[in-house]
Amino acid sequence: MNASLNSDMKNSFKQKSSIPNKYLILIAGIVWMFAGTMVIETGLPYFINQGRYIFSVFLAASVFSVFYFFIFSKLVEKHTTRISKDNRKKMFVLEFFDKKSYLIMVVMILGGIIIRKFSLLPAFDIGFFYVGIGLALFSCGMKFVYKFTTSSF
Secondary structure, X not given: OHHHHHHHHHHHHXXXXXXXXXXXXXXXXXXXXXXXXXHHHHHHHHHHHOOOXXXXXXXXXXXXXXXHHHHHXXXXXXXXXXXXXXXOOEEEXXXXXXXXXXXXXXXXXXXXXXHHHOOOOOHHHHHHHHHHHHHHHHHHHHHXXXXXXXXXX
């Protein structure tokens, strides 16, 4: 009896926390832009304090290009397609990602914390890497928002 009640409560919560599918794309964009901003804010002091700005900008642009074009843009397309093809009119608010993407997000966050906490990389590397990856995250967040504004479903 308890398991049935618990299941009913979960379903009720999910139903109450469900929104039209299109808005999941907007939420994903906001989350990605927020994450990108946080990563940039973390890396910027390292980036600024290291000097060698031309070399740092080149390296950050390289990191940005790899993550934007080969990783994050593909995830934007994957999640936008998944959400738009879902037959439900409303989806649970946290379904803007799938389980695998949440796992990747947790691993990346924990990895970044561990790298900084235990000084596993020099400050110079953290600076350009965080700025590049943060800009890629933010840009893909903007791509989600653009898809939200132009979607017709």
